[in-house]
Amino acid sequence: MSAGPTSAGTDARAVGGEPGAGPLDTVGGPPAPRVAAAGGGGPHVVGPVSEIPPGEGRAYAVGGRQVAVFRLRSGALRALDAVCPHRGGPLADGQIDAEVVVCPLHAHVFDLGSGACRSGQDDVTSYAVHVEDDQVVVVLPVEM
Numbered sequence: 645m646s647a648g649p650t651s652a653g654t655d656a657r658a659v660g661g662e663p664g665a666g667p668l669d670t671v672g673g674p675p676a677p678r679v680a681a682a683g684g685g686g687p688h689v690v691g692p693v694s695e696i697p698p699g700e701g702r703a704y705a706v707g708g709r710q711v712a713v714f715r716l717r718s719g720a721l722r723a724l725d726a727v728c729p730h731r732g733g734p735l736a737d738g739q740i741d742a743e744v745v746v747c748p749l750h751a752h753v754f755d756l757g758s759g760a761c762r763s764g765q766d767d768v769t770s771y772a773v774h775v776e777d778d779q780v781v782v783v784l785p786v787e788m
Protein backbone atom coordinates (compact mmCIF):
# COMPACT_ATOMS: atom_id res chain seq x y z
CA MET A 645 0.00 0.00 0.00
CA SER A 646 1.19 3.51 0.42
CA ALA A 647 4.74 3.47 1.50
CA GLY A 648 5.37 7.18 1.57
CA PRO A 649 8.36 8.79 -0.02
CA THR A 650 11.72 8.86 1.63
CA SER A 651 14.80 10.84 0.84
CA ALA A 652 15.80 8.07 -1.53
CA GLY A 653 13.05 9.23 -3.85
CA THR A 654 14.98 12.27 -4.95
CA ASP A 655 18.36 10.60 -5.06
CA ALA A 656 17.44 8.00 -7.61
CA ARG A 657 16.23 10.16 -10.43
CA ALA A 658 19.30 10.84 -12.55
CA VAL A 659 20.55 8.32 -15.05
CA GLY A 660 23.81 7.02 -13.76
CA GLY A 661 22.85 7.78 -10.19
CA GLU A 662 22.97 5.34 -7.38
CA PRO A 663 21.42 2.12 -8.58
CA GLY A 664 19.08 0.04 -6.53
CA ALA A 665 17.87 2.68 -4.13
CA GLY A 666 14.72 0.65 -3.53
CA PRO A 667 12.84 3.23 -1.48
CA LEU A 668 10.07 0.83 -0.52
CA ASP A 669 12.65 -1.39 1.10
CA THR A 670 13.45 1.29 3.63
CA VAL A 671 9.98 1.65 5.07
CA GLY A 672 9.78 0.09 8.49
CA GLY A 673 13.46 -0.81 8.79
CA PRO A 674 14.11 -4.40 7.78
CA PRO A 675 14.14 -5.36 4.12
CA ALA A 676 10.75 -5.94 2.60
CA PRO A 677 10.37 -9.68 2.02
CA ARG A 678 8.16 -9.25 -1.04
CA VAL A 679 10.99 -7.76 -3.09
CA ALA A 680 13.46 -10.19 -4.63
CA ALA A 681 16.93 -9.27 -3.47
CA ALA A 682 18.90 -10.19 -6.56
CA GLY A 683 17.07 -8.36 -9.32
CA GLY A 684 15.34 -5.66 -7.27
CA GLY A 685 11.98 -6.86 -8.58
CA GLY A 686 8.74 -5.46 -7.26
CA PRO A 687 7.47 -1.92 -6.72
CA HIS A 688 9.88 1.01 -6.46
CA VAL A 689 8.93 4.58 -5.60
CA VAL A 690 11.03 6.77 -7.88
CA GLY A 691 9.84 10.28 -7.09
CA PRO A 692 6.92 12.70 -7.23
CA VAL A 693 4.83 12.66 -10.38
CA SER A 694 5.10 16.46 -10.43
CA GLU A 695 8.75 16.03 -11.50
CA ILE A 696 7.58 14.88 -14.92
CA PRO A 697 5.86 17.60 -16.94
CA PRO A 698 3.04 16.33 -19.15
CA GLY A 699 4.42 15.32 -22.53
CA GLU A 700 7.91 14.58 -21.20
CA GLY A 701 9.97 11.78 -19.73
CA ARG A 702 12.48 11.40 -16.93
CA ALA A 703 15.06 8.70 -16.30
CA TYR A 704 15.45 6.97 -12.95
CA ALA A 705 17.79 4.38 -11.54
CA VAL A 706 15.48 1.60 -10.41
CA GLY A 707 16.69 -1.65 -8.94
CA GLY A 708 19.94 -1.52 -10.90
CA ARG A 709 18.21 -0.61 -14.17
CA GLN A 710 17.72 2.69 -15.91
CA VAL A 711 14.03 3.26 -16.49
CA ALA A 712 12.45 6.10 -18.45
CA VAL A 713 9.06 7.19 -17.12
CA PHE A 714 6.88 9.18 -19.51
CA ARG A 715 3.88 11.28 -18.55
CA LEU A 716 1.48 11.49 -21.44
CA ARG A 717 -0.53 14.65 -22.03
CA SER A 718 -3.56 12.69 -20.85
CA GLY A 719 -1.81 12.22 -17.50
CA ALA A 720 -1.23 8.51 -18.03
CA LEU A 721 2.24 7.13 -17.32
CA ARG A 722 4.38 4.70 -19.31
CA ALA A 723 7.76 3.20 -18.42
CA LEU A 724 10.43 1.70 -20.67
CA ASP A 725 14.12 0.91 -20.48
CA ALA A 726 15.85 4.29 -20.59
CA VAL A 727 18.68 3.22 -22.88
CA CYS A 728 18.03 2.91 -26.59
CA PRO A 729 19.22 -0.47 -27.92
CA HIS A 730 20.52 1.15 -31.09
CA ARG A 731 23.46 3.12 -29.69
CA GLY A 732 22.51 3.92 -26.13
CA GLY A 733 20.50 7.08 -26.69
CA PRO A 734 18.54 8.55 -23.76
CA LEU A 735 14.94 7.59 -24.48
CA ALA A 736 13.64 9.76 -21.63
CA ASP A 737 14.74 12.78 -23.66
CA GLY A 738 12.84 11.68 -26.75
CA GLN A 739 9.73 13.25 -28.20
CA ILE A 740 6.52 11.44 -27.30
CA ASP A 741 2.93 11.34 -28.39
CA ALA A 742 0.16 9.18 -27.01
CA GLU A 743 1.69 5.99 -28.43
CA VAL A 744 5.41 6.24 -29.11
CA VAL A 745 8.73 7.76 -28.11
CA VAL A 746 11.27 8.79 -30.73
CA CYS A 747 14.91 8.36 -29.70
CA PRO A 748 16.63 11.76 -29.77
CA LEU A 749 19.81 10.42 -31.37
CA HIS A 750 18.77 8.63 -34.56
CA ALA A 751 14.97 8.73 -34.42
CA HIS A 752 14.14 5.07 -33.93
CA VAL A 753 10.57 4.72 -32.67
CA PHE A 754 9.42 2.65 -29.68
CA ASP A 755 5.90 1.79 -28.60
CA LEU A 756 5.27 3.32 -25.18
CA GLY A 757 2.97 0.50 -24.15
CA SER A 758 4.88 -2.58 -25.23
CA GLY A 759 8.42 -1.36 -25.82
CA ALA A 760 8.31 -2.80 -29.33
CA CYS A 761 10.50 -0.98 -31.82
CA ARG A 762 8.53 0.21 -34.84
CA SER A 763 11.61 1.00 -36.90
CA GLY A 764 13.57 -2.23 -37.00
CA GLN A 765 15.77 -2.13 -33.91
CA ASP A 766 15.58 -4.44 -30.90
CA ASP A 767 12.66 -3.89 -28.56
CA VAL A 768 13.03 -2.40 -25.09
CA THR A 769 11.42 -3.70 -21.91
CA SER A 770 8.25 -2.01 -20.74
CA TYR A 771 7.33 -1.80 -17.05
CA ALA A 772 4.14 -1.39 -15.08
CA VAL A 773 3.96 2.10 -13.60
CA HIS A 774 1.36 3.93 -11.54
CA VAL A 775 0.92 6.74 -9.05
CA GLU A 776 0.43 6.23 -5.33
CA ASP A 777 0.06 9.27 -3.08
CA ASP A 778 1.46 11.50 -5.85
CA GLN A 779 4.55 9.29 -6.12
CA VAL A 780 5.53 7.42 -9.27
CA VAL A 781 5.83 3.68 -8.62
CA VAL A 782 7.65 1.50 -11.16
CA VAL A 783 7.14 -2.23 -10.83
CA LEU A 784 10.08 -4.36 -11.92
CA PRO A 785 9.57 -8.01 -12.74
CA VAL A 786 10.47 -10.40 -9.95
CA GLU A 787 13.18 -12.75 -11.19
CA MET A 788 13.75 -15.68 -8.93
Ligand code: FES
Nearest residue numbers: 728731733747750
Ligand atom coordinates in the same frame (compact mmCIF):
# COMPACT_ATOMS: atom_id res chain seq x y z
S1 FES B 1 20.71 5.61 -30.16
FE1 FES B 1 18.55 5.58 -30.29
S2 FES B 1 18.16 5.63 -32.40
FE2 FES B 1 20.33 5.57 -32.29
